[in-house]
Amino acid sequence: MEHRIKVILGAALLLLTLLPAHVRAQVRVGVGRGTETAAADPNDLLNYASPKEYEITGLTVTGTRYLDPNSLVSLTGLKVGDKVRLPGEANGSSIRKLMESGLLDDVETIATQTGEGKVALTFRVQERPRLYRVSFLGVKKGEQDQLKDKVKLNLGKIVTNTITKNTQLAVRKFFVDKGYLNTKVKITTVPDSARNNATMRVLVDKGQKVKIAKINFEGRNEVEESTVRMKMKGTKEMRFGRLFSPSKFVPKKYEEDKQKLIEYYNKLGYRDAAIEKDTIINNGGKTISLNITLNEGRKYYYRKVDFSGNYLYTADRLREVLGVAKGDVYNPEDLEKKLNGNPGQDLSSLYMDDGYLYYNAQPIEKSIDGDSIDLEIRIFEGKQATINRVILNGNTKTSDHVVMRTIRTLPGQKFSKTNLIRTQRELATLGYFDPEKIGINPVPQNDGTVDIEYSVEEKPSDQIELSGGWGGYVGFVGTLGLTFNNFSARNIPNFSAWRPLPAGDGQRVQLRFQANGQQYQVYSLSFTEPWLGGRKPNAFSVSASHTVYKTFYNPLDPSSLYKPLSGQTPTGAYTNTAFTIGLGRQLKVPDDFFTLSHSLSFQRYDLNNLDLFSIGYNNGISNNITFNTTLSRNSIDQPQFPRSGSSFSLSGSFTPPYSAFRTITETAKPEDRYKFVEYHKWMFDASWFQTVFGKLVLNTRAHMGFLGSYNRRTDIGPFERFVLGGSGLAGQGQFALAQDIIGLRGYDDRSVYTADYNRAPETNAVTRGGVVYNKFVAELRYPVSLNPSATIFVLGFLEAGNNWGSYKQFNPFDLKRSAGFGARIFMPAFGLIGIDYGYGFDPIPGTAKTGPSGQFHFTIGQQIR
Numbered sequence: 001m002e003h004r005i006k007v008i009l010g011a012a013l014l015l016l017t018l019l020p021a022h023v024r025a026q027v028r029v030g031v032g033r034g035t036e037t038a039a040a041d042p043n044d045l046l047n048y049a050s051p052k053e054y055e056i057t058g059l060t061v062t063g064t065r066y067l068d069p070n071s072l073v074s075l076t077g078l079k080v081g082d083k084v085r086l087p088g089e090a091n092g093s094s095i096r097k098l099m100e101s102g103l104l105d106d107v108e109t110i111a112t113q114t115g116e117g118k119v120a121l122t123f124r125v126q127e128r129p130r131l132y133r134v135s136f137l138g139v140k141k142g143e144q145d146q147l148k149d150k151v152k153l154n155l156g157k158i159v160t161n162t163i164t165k166n167t168q169l170a171v172r173k174f175f176v177d178k179g180y181l182n183t184k185v186k187i188t189t190v191p192d193s194a195r196n197n198a199t200m201r202v203l204v205d206k207g208q209k210v211k212i213a214k215i216n217f218e219g220r221n222e223v224e225e226s227t228v229r230m231k232m233k234g235t236k237e238m239r240f241g242r243l244f245s246p247s248k249f250v251p252k253k254y255e256e257d258k259q260k261l262i263e264y265y266n267k268l269g270y271r272d273a274a275i276e277k278d279t280i281i282n283n284g285g286k287t288i289s290l291n292i293t294l295n296e297g298r299k300y301y302y303r304k305v306d307f308s309g310n311y312l313y314t315a316d317r318l319r320e321v322l323g324v325a326k327g328d329v330y331n332p333e334d335l336e337k338k339l340n341g342n343p344g345q346d347l348s349s350l351y352m353d354d355g356y357l358y359y360n361a362q363p364i365e366k367s368i369d370g371d372s373i374d375l376e377i378r379i380f381e382g383k384q385a386t387i388n389r390v391i392l393n394g395n396t397k398t399s400d401h402v403v404m405r406t407i408r409t410l411p412g413q414k415f416s417k418t419n420l421i422r423t424q425r426e427l428a429t430l431g432y433f434d435p436e437k438i439g440i441n442p443v444p445q446n447d448g449t450v451d452i453e454y455s456v457e458e459k460p461s462d463q464i465e466l467s468g469g470w471g472g473y474v475g476f477v478g479t480l481g482l483t484f485n486n487f488s489a490r491n492i493p494n495f496s497a498w499r500p501l502p503a504g505d506g507q508r509v510q511l512r513f514q515a516n517g518q519q520y521q522v523y524s525l526s527f528t529e530p531w532l533g534g535r536k537p538n539a540f541s542v543s544a545s546h547t548v549y550k551t552f553y554n555p556l557d558p559s560s561l562y563k564p565l566s567g568q569t570p571t572g573a574y575t576n577t578a579f580t581i582g583l584g585r586q587l588k589v590p591d592d593f594f595t596l597s598h599s600l601s602f603q604r605y606d607l608n609n610l611d612l613f614s615i616g617y618n619n620g621i622s623n624n625i626t627f628n629t630t631l632s633r634n635s636i637d638q639p640q641f642p643r644s645g646s647s648f649s650l651s652g653s654f655t656p657p658y659s660a661f662r663t664i665t666e667t668a669k670p671e672d673r674y675k676f677v678e679y680h681k682w683m684f685d686a687s688w689f690q691t692v693f694g695k696l697v698l699n700t701r702a703h704m705g706f707l708g709s710y711n712r713r714t715d716i717g718p719f720e721r722f723v724l725g726g727s728g729l730a731g732q733g734q735f736a737l738a739q740d741i742i743g744l745r746g747y748d749d750r751s752v753y754t755a756d757y758n759r760a761p762e763t764n765a766v767t768r769g770g771v772v773y774n775k776f777v778a779e780l781r782y783p784v785s786l787n788p789s790a791t792i793f794v795l796g797f798l799e800a801g802n803n804w805g806s807y808k809q810f811n812p813f814d815l816k817r818s819a820g821f822g823a824r825i826f827m828p829a830f831g832l833i834g835i836d837y838g839y840g841f842d843p844i845p846g847t848a849k850t851g852p853s854g855q856f857h858f859t860i861g862q863q864i865r
Contacts (some may be wrong), residue, residue: 051085054113058120065127065196067103072125075101086111086119094123102160103128128158129189132197136171138204147202150174159189159198167202175206179248182207182285211238211247213287219294222270231264232257238287249288258292265296269329271373272297300330303372309379313350318377321350330373335363339377343421351381355414357442357450358382385415388449394456398432398486399504405531406430409452415442420452427456428638430506432486434459434788435638459788461485463831481512483831489529506530510543518570521548532583539584539597547576551610572610572618578603584630593635599628605738607671616718620671624719624738628653640791640826641783642689643697653681659714677719677738682706692780701777703801705740708771721769724803725752727836727857739769744801745838745857746818751847753803754814772810775801784823791826799838816842820854834859 059078061069076094084090091109098107106126114120134153136144151170157163168185175183184205191198215237217228229236234253236246258275265273274295281289305324307315319325322338339361340348351359360380367374387409395403406426408419420440428435439455463483484501487509491502508528515521526543550570584597603624610618629652636645658676684704692698709716719738728743744752753770777799784792800815822836839854 051088052117053083053085054117054119056080056082056084056121057114057118059123060120061123061125063125063127066130067125067127072098072103072123076123078121084119091121098123098125102162103158105129127196128160129191129196129198131155131157131159131163131200132192132195133199134202135199136202136204139206147171147174153200159200164189164200167200171202171204175204177250177252179209179211179246179250180206181210181249181251181288208286210249210285211287212236212249212290213238213283214289216289216291217294218291219276219296222296222299223265223268228261231261233260235290254290263333267331267333269299269301269331270297271300271330271332298371300368300371300373302326302328302330302375303369304374306366306374306376307379308376309381312354312356312381318347318350318379321345321347322377324375339363344418349417352415352417353419355384355386355416356382357385357415357444383448385444385448385450387411387413387415387452388445388447389451391451391453392456393453395433395458397458397499397504398430398506399488401534402486402504402506403427403430403454403456405534405537407454415450423454425635425637427454429634429636431639432459432461432506433457435640436786436788479512479514481514482510484509489527519550519552522546537586539582539595541580541582541584541599543578543580545576545578547574549574549610573608574610575606576603582628591633594631594633597630597632601626601628603738617670617674620669620675622671622674622677622719624655624677626653626655636687636689640788641697641781641786641793642699643691644689646688647686649683649685651683653679653683653720655679657710659710674717674719677717678710678714679717679720680708680710681720682708695783697781699777699779699781701775701779703742703773703775703777705742705773706771716771718769721771722773722803723750723769724773724775724801725750727859742773742775742801742803743857743859744775744816744818745797745799745820745822745836746840746854747816747838747844747849748847748855751844751849752801752816753805753844754809754811770803770805772807773801773803774812774815775799776815789827792823794821794823796821797836797838816840816844822857831860 056078057080059073059076059080061072064072075097077097078084078090078094082090091111095107095109098104104125105128108124110122110124112120112122131153132155134148134151134155136147139147151167151174153163153167164187168187171185172183184207186203186205188201188203189198190201212235215229215232215235217225220228234250235257238247258278262273262275272295274297275292276295277291277293279291281291283289302324303326305319305322307318310318324335324338338346340346343349344353347361348359358380359382362378362380364376364378365373366376388411390404390407390409390411392400392403392407406423408423408426409416413419420442424438424440427433427438433456437455437457439453441453441455443451443453445451462485464481484503485508486503486505487507488497488502488505489507490505491497494502497504507530508526510524510526512522512524522545524543524545526541528539528541530537530539532538532540551572552570578601580599580601582597582599584595586592587594587596601624603626605622605624607618607620607622630649631651632647632649634645634647636642636647655678656676658678662676664673682705685701686703687699687701690698705722707716707720707722721739722742723739724742725744725747726749727745728741741750777797779795779797781793781795784794796819798817798819800817802811802815804810818838818840820836820838822834824832824834826832834857836857836859837854838857839852840849841852843850
C-alpha cells in the first residue's frame with residue numbers, strides 16, 4: 001500500500017542561514033514510498049551532518065494565477081536530471097533566484113522522495129499583487145491628471161518595491177520642478193487578497209513654494225550685474241510685479257542657468273570663466289538666498305590662426321571663409337558656427353558643397369601667451385562623394401515625382417551640404433508635409449558614394465471655409481470655400497485614386513461661393529499647375545469669377561430699407577465678370593529664390609441704376625484689361641511659422657494707354673470717360689523673419705502702393721484705389737468695387753486717410769480711396785503649438801500707416817500709429833484664423849475716432865498687407 005510521509009523541517013535554522021534575510025520562504029521535505037520501493041528512513045533527509053545526493057525526477061510550480069509556471073521553473077536554475085544535495089545550497093539558491101525576480105511574495109519548497117536517491121521538487125509560490133488603481137491625494141484635479149501623465153503607471157503591472165520607490169521619486173521631482181522644494185510623498189499599498197490586486201495611494205504634501213529672496217554675485221567685475229542677472233532667465237529674485245518670470249527656485253533650471261552664464265562669459269572671450277562656489281541658504285523653508293562666487297579670468301584674443309592638412313585650398317582662402325582675424329575676441333561658440341554652423345557660408349560648406357562629405361575640422365589651441373591664443377585648425381579633407389541613390393519615405397499621398405522634382409540632391413551629382421539644407425526648406429514650403437518632421441540622413445557607402453534618405457510625414461493641406469448667419473434685411477449671409485492644395489487633374493478619370501478627390505500631383509484648385517441673401521453673390525474658380533510640362537518650375541494659373549450686387553432701397557421710401565426682400569424688385573444692380581491667366585518661372589540670377597511671373601486679366605464692370613459713390617456714374621459699362629508683372633524673392637524657411645528668411649515682391653500693373661489714342665473731353669460723362677479703365681499701379685511688399693532667442697521670432701514688414709495715370713491730362717481714375725484701416729477684410733455691408741483693401745489694426749475698417757484728403761473735391765473721398773499708401777509693421781511671435789493639425793502662436797505688434805488721396809498730400813512720415821497683441825491659429829482644414837486687439841493712438845478727422853482707443857479685429861486667411 002502506497003503511503004507518503006511528510007516531515008516539516010523543524011530544524012530549518014541551518015537551511016535559513018543559507019538564504020538572504022529578505023527571503024521569506026519555507027522548505028518542506030517529504031519522504032514517500034512507492035509500492036515497488038522499500039520504505040526509506042524518514043530521517044535521511046534531515047541529517048544536516050551528512051547531506052545526501054539526490055537526482056531530480058520532477059520540477060513543478062503551484063499557486064500561480066497570472067505567471068507561467070514553466071518560466072518560473074527556468075528561473076530556479078534547476079532541471080530534471082540534475083543531482084543535488086539535500087539539505088544543501090542548491091535549494092537555497094533556487095529560492096533566492098525566484099524571490100529576486102520581484103514577481104513573488106513567498107516561496108515554499110516541498111521535496112518528495114520518489115525512489116532510492118531520487119526526489120521531486122515542488123515550489124509553492126504566492127504572486128505579488130498587481131496594480132489595480134492609483135489615487136493621488138492632497139493635490140488638485142489638474143495636478144492629478146498631470147501626475148498620471150508624468151508617472152505613467154501601467155495598471156495590471158506587478159507592484160514591486162522598485163516601482164513604489166520610483167513613483168515616490170517621480171512625484172516629488174514633479175513638484176520640486178515647480179518650486180515646491182519641501183514636498184513630501186508617502187505611498188501606501190492596499191492589497192485585495194481575494195483578487196490579488198492592490199491600490200496604490202500616493203499622499204502628497206507640497207508645502208509652500210520656495211522663492212528666491214536674494215541672489216548675491218561675488219567676483220563679478222568685467223560684466224554688468226544687470227546683464228549677469230538677465231542671463232539667468234529661470235532663476236530670479238523676488239520682486240513686486242514679477243509675472244512672466246516668477247522667482248520660484250527650480251534646481252534643474254538653476255543648474256541650466258549657471259551653465260548658460262558661463263557660456264555667455266565664454267562668448268565674450270573669458271575662456272577660463274567658472275563658478276568657483278555657489279551656496280544655497282535656507283531662510284526658514286519659504287525662501288532661500290543664493291551666493292554665487294565667479295572667477296571671470298582674463299579676456300582672450302586671437303593672435304594667429306594656422307591650418308594643417310589642407311591641400312585643396314590655401315590657408316589664405318580658408319582664413320577668408322572663416323572670417324577670424326588677429327585681435328578678434330576669442331569666442332569658441334562663434335568659431336564653431338564659422339566652422340560648421342552656417343550652411344552656405346561656413347568652412348564645412350566650402351568642402352561639402354564640392355562633394356567632400358568626410359571633411360572634418362578640429363580647432364586646437366596651440367599656444368596661449370598672456371591674453372593671446374594661437375589656433376591651429378587641423379583639417380581632414382577625405383575624398384569626394386557622389387550621390388548614388390535618393391530614397392524617399394513617408395509620402396503616402398503625394399506622388400513621388402512631385403517630391404523628387406523639389407529635391408536638389410540628385411543621383412550622379414557631387415554631395416552638397418547647401419543643396420541638402422535647401423531641399424529641406426523646399427519640402428517644408430510645399431505645405432504637404434509637417435516641417436518639424438522632415439528628416440535627412442546621408443548614408444555613406446563603401447565604394448565612395450553616398451545614399452541620401454529623406455523622410456517626410458504627410459499632413460492635411462486642403463482647406464474649407466464655411467460661415468453663415470442672418471443679416472437683417474439682406475437675409476442669409478454665407479460663404480463656402482474649398483481649396484485643394486495637392487490636386488491631381490490627370491487622375492480625375494481614375495476613380496481608384498480619389499481620396500476622396502484625386503490628389504498627389506501638387507496642383508491647386510480653389511472654389512468659392514459667397515452670398516448675402518439676394519443682395520450679393522460671388523462665384524469664383526481658379527486652377528494652378530506649379531510645374532507646367534513637368535520639367536521646370538513654371539507655374540501656370542487660370543481663374544474666373546462672377547459677382548452680382550443688387551439694391552432694394554427706394555430713396556423715396558426710407559422704410560423700404562427694412563422691408564423683407566420677398567417679392568421685391570431690385571432698384572439697382574451691378575455685375576463684375578473677371579478672367580485671369582498667368583505664367584511664372586523660377587530664375588537663376590541673382591539666385592534661384594527669385595521668381596518672375598506675368599498675368600493678363602480682363603474685368604467687365606456693368607452698372608445698372610446703381611450709384612456706389614466711388615465710381616461717379618449710375619449706368620454704364622467699364623472694361624479693365626491689365627497686364628501684371630511681378631518680381632519676387634522668397635527664402636522663408638516654412639509657411640506656417642517662419643523662423644528665418646525673407647520675402648520681397650515688386651509688382652507693376654498696366655492697362656493700355658487709351659488716352660494716347662482716345663480723345664475724351666473734360667465734359668464727357670463718367671460712363672464714357674471710364675468705358676476703358678486706364679492706370680498704372682505699383683506695389684512693394686517686404687517681410688523679414690529673425691529668431692531673437694529660443695522660439696521668439698521677430699517679423700518686420702514694409703508695404704507701399706502707388707497708383708498713377710500715364711499723362712498729366714488724364715486724372716487718376718476711381719478704379720484700383722487703396723482703402724486703409726481695420727482687419728483688411730471688406731466686411732458685411734462694405735461692398736468694395738475695384739478697390740485694394742489694406743488692414744491697419746486699431747482703427748475702423750476703411751477709415752484711415754489724411755485730413756486734407758477728406759476735403760478733396762471728389763464726392764465722398766473716403767469711399768473713393770487713395771492713390772498712395774505706406775504701412776510698416778513689427779511683430780514679435782511666440783509659438784504655443786507647432787502641431788501640424790493646429791499651429792498656434794501669439795504675437796505683439798507695432799504698426800503704422802496712412803493713405804493719401806493725391807501725391808501733393810503724400811508725407812511718408814505722417815503715419816497713424818497703433819500697438820496691440822493677438823493670436824493666430826492655422827488649421828489645415830480652415831487656413832489661418834486670427835484675432836487681434838489693436839490700440840490706435842492717432843485721431844482720424846471727420847470720424848468718430850477723435851482720440852486714442854482700441855478695438856478687436858477678426859481675420860481669416862493670410863493677410864499679406
